[in-house]
Amino acid sequence: xxxxxxxxxxxxxxxxxxxxxxxxxxxxxxxxxxxxxxxxxxxxxxxxxxxxxxxxxxxxxxxxxxxxxxxxxxxxxxxxxxxxxxxxxxxxxxxxxxxxxxxxxxxxxxxxxxxxxxxxxxxxxxxxxxxxxxxxxxxxxxxxxxxxxxxxxxxxxxxxxxxxxxxxxxxxxxxxxxxxxxxxxxxxxxxxxxxxxxxxxxxxxxxxxxxxxxxxxxxxxxxxxxxxxxxxxxxxxxxxxxxxxxxxxxxxxxxxxxxxxxxxxxxxxxxxxxxxxxxxxxxxxxxxxxxxxxxxxxxxxxxxxxxxxxxxxxxxxxxxxxxxxxxxxxxxxxxxxxxxxxxxxxxx
Amino acid sequence: xxxxxxxxxxxxxxxxxxxxxxxxxxxxxxxxxxxxxxxxxxxxxxxxxxxxxxxxxxxxxxxxxxxxxxxxxxxxxxxxxxxxxxxxxxxxxxxxxxxxxxxxxxxxxxxxxxxxxxxxxxxxxxxxxxxxxxxxxxxxxxxxxxxxxxxxxxxxxxxxxxxxxxxxxxxxxxxxxxxxxxxxxxxxxxxxxxxxxxxxxxxxxxxxxxxxxxxxxxxxxxxxxxxxxxxxxxxxxxxxxxxxxxxxxxxxxxxxxxxxxxxxxxxxxxxxxxxxxxxxxxxxxxxxxxxxxxxxxxxxxxxxxxxxxxxxxxxxxxxxxxxxxxxxxxxxxxxxxxxxxxxxxxxx
Numbered sequence: 002x003x004x005x006x007x008x009x010x011x012x013x014x015x016x017x018x019x020x021x022x023x024x025x026x027x028x029x030x031x032x033x034x035x036x037x038x039x040x041x042x043x044x045x046x047x048x049x050x051x052x053x054x055x056x057x058x059x060x061x062x063x064x065x066x067x068x069x070x071x072x073x074x075x076x077x078x079x080x081x082x083x084x085x086x087x088x089x090x091x092x093x094x095x096x097x098x099x100x101x102x103x104x105x106x107x108x109x110x111x112x113x114x115x116x117x118x119x120x121x122x123x124x125x126x127x128x129x130x131x132x133x134x135x136x137x138x139x140x141x142x143x144x145x146x147x148x149x150x151x152x153x154x155x156x157x158x159x160x161x162x163x164x165x166x167x168x169x170x171x172x173x174x175x176x177x178x179x180x181x182x183x184x185x186x187x188x189x190x191x192x193x194x195x196x197x198x199x200x201x202x203x204x205x206x207x208x209x210x211x212x213x214x215x216x217x218x219x220x221x222x223x224x225x226x227x228x229x230x231x232x233x234x235x236x237x238x239x240x241x242x243x244x245x246x247x248x249x250x251x252x253x254x255x256x257x258x259x260x261x262x263x264x265x266x267x268x269x270x271x272x273x274x275x276x277x278x279x280x281x282x283x284x285x286x287x288x289x290x291x292x293x294x295x296x297x298x299x300x301x302x303x304x305x306x307x308x309x310x311x312x313x314x315x316x317x318x319x320x321x322x323x324x325x326x327x328x329x330x331x332x333x334x335x336x337x338x339x340x341x342x343x344x345x346x347x348x349x
Numbered sequence: 350x351x352x353x354x355x356x357x358x359x360x361x362x363x364x365x366x367x368x369x370x371x372x373x374x375x376x377x378x379x380x381x382x383x384x385x386x387x388x389x390x391x392x393x394x395x396x397x398x399x400x401x402x403x404x405x406x407x408x409x410x411x412x413x414x415x416x417x418x419x420x421x422x423x424x425x426x427x428x429x430x431x432x433x434x435x436x437x438x439x440x441x442x443x444x445x446x447x448x449x450x451x452x453x454x455x456x457x458x459x460x461x462x463x464x465x466x467x468x469x470x471x472x473x474x475x476x477x478x479x480x481x482x483x484x485x486x487x488x489x490x491x492x493x494x495x496x497x498x499x500x501x502x503x504x505x506x507x508x509x510x511x512x513x514x515x516x517x518x519x520x521x522x523x524x525x526x527x528x529x530x531x532x533x534x535x536x537x538x539x540x541x542x543x544x545x546x547x548x549x550x551x552x553x554x555x556x557x558x559x560x561x562x563x564x565x566x567x568x569x570x571x572x573x574x575x576x577x578x579x580x581x582x583x584x585x586x587x588x589x590x591x592x593x594x595x596x597x598x599x600x601x602x603x604x605x606x607x608x609x610x611x612x613x614x615x616x617x618x619x620x621x622x623x624x625x626x627x628x629x630x631x632x633x634x635x636x637x638x639x640x641x642x643x644x645x646x647x648x649x650x651x652x653x654x655x656x657x658x659x660x661x662x663x664x665x666x667x668x669x670x671x672x673x674x675x676x677x678x679x680x681x682x683x684x685x686x687x688x689x690x691x692x693x694x695x696x697x
Contacts, residue, residue: 009463009464009467013463013464013467016463017462017463017464018459018460018461018462018463019457019458019459019460019461019462019463019466019491020459020491021459021491021493022491023457023489023491024457024489024490024491024492025491030489033489034487034489037466037467037470038453038470038487038489041470041471041473041474042453042470042473042474042477042483042484042485042487043483044484044485044486044487047485047486048487050486052486053485053486055449055450055485055507057405057408057410057449057507057509059408060405060407060408062405062507064450064452064485064486064507065452065486066452066453066454066486066487066488066503066505067454067488068454068455068456068488068490068503069490070456070490070492101403101405102403102412104412104413104414104505105386105390105414106414106415106416106454106503106505107416108416108418108456108501109367109371109372110367111366111367111368111369112366112367113366113367114365114366114367115357115361115364115365115366115367116357116361116365118367118385119357119361119385122385122386122389122390123389125389125390126389126390129390135390135391136390136392137390137392137395137401137403137412138392138395138398138400138401138412138413138414139382139386139390139392139396139414140414140415140416140503141371141372141378141381141382141386142372142416142417142418142501142695143367143368143369143370143371143372143373143694144372144418144498144501144695145369145694145695147495148497148498149496149497149498150492150496150497153456153490153492153501155414155416155454155488155503155505157414157452157454157503157505159403159405159410159412159507161405346491346493347490347492347493
């Protein structure tokens, strides 16, 4: 890179201002990353990864960062604190790293009740304890009333790569089988319900949880994992599109294999949402050779909440077009594109 | 730590809400850290450090995090982007680490001009290049209009500890000499001028810069550094108080040895600010044995901007009371306490 100024990429002439969709995890987020951040910082393909691997005198580490701006701060099944810990823990796990250390950067709004901060800090403590990760460094900034929104948290994480496998999109092979560890859509709908004050017969709980122990068990069990991705902003459909496009492969999934709770499906229908695009915080896909499927499913059975429902949802086809398609219950296929707008803003 | 809930510490009954001063780097920030974050996360003394050292299979690393909420985004001598890179680079340098990798987490407000983001990203790129650090991972969130303030940036950093010395407050010894690498108060006043639209005959430029090369040169030159601290929020007086209190030592500094630009002094007088409490972004103190002073000053002469004015400003006295005092020009001493309120909010 040279020090001379580079002019703002053409594409941004279309978008003279930041839109909510630039933070939604869909097409505009990707454009911002690939046309602004990645070239400016010389990130290359790594810019689209959950976490990057770095090498320090022979030790391979993973490094990740995420800011959390979820609204409201508390929801069924978690709060911004559990999310901030589990989100970064999961990003490390997705590249095969054992999460070790987290930082916590708080941006607080003047007037925030101290009790609210206290509850969130306690949630972070508990989540860190459950995930086996230490919060070792932090920072606090306060912004004037009306210039923030209660609490924003950034967590960055360091993990030790726990495998010789290179777990990354380019390791995906034709014929790989795609595993998914449970039902989808609960996190997004739990947030939506809390935000809009919706009440249902049964409370829909976020699936927010740490996946590191489960992933470590798969690696210790010798499962040959080619790639993993957690299904956060943009949901299953967007994550699969990211992987298809980075690895330049086609993917086909089976609608009948994808579990969605009845109440989640009902709420999605009422709100006009597609569960395939709704965010999760405890769900991931793993790409493995066919021969590894049984072993993987057997291992995750000992993690009933995090992986109890793990099943095959699809398969990698040819290289070349990076198309994700879904075969419906009656055999008709449709193409799943990346989330194009902002389905649910401030979901994490 | 146990998983059971701990009740909110008594001290917070006094402060039922977050105040701007909780983010000011003074007494309330310290209370928040020592009574809420440190016990919750089991951080101990490390909670008051710029960066923590962590050990990973024999390699000693430093890890730091900081969020930047400076207002306005652009000021004489820098912007939020240069600040976000240099701030975290300096935090790593202060524990004797060579900065290697940064993360960048953006919280953008809906409606932010894309051109503004672009300018900030270019500043980050340049600052990273100058400091020799790579921005390897990032995240972008967008909050609705009126729930943020343009751009907030979190950077977290990883560095490799480049010394066998243990550079930390508890390594400070009685009789140590305190070195300061230049004039103080420019960053805070540059921000204040930009914020209030103040115009002076000469423009006061922030001293924002990366200190890593200078610190690495001191270490490579074999200077026995006991502790370092950069003089950000709360300024020189607060940083010395932090060190005095963590190390349980008394400190005396000489007013005549502390350089303040004439224009900075004049603006401070008009605004009723004490330059000793105004934030800097390229100034630090180093605690060294008397025998190391000449060598240290000779080494930093080759860094004219970052250390050209390095000089002895004081000395460590007895253990025990953690008092910082300053001997004035006419020989009268006064005690410098920690910044107690919020002198200049959102300075970094």
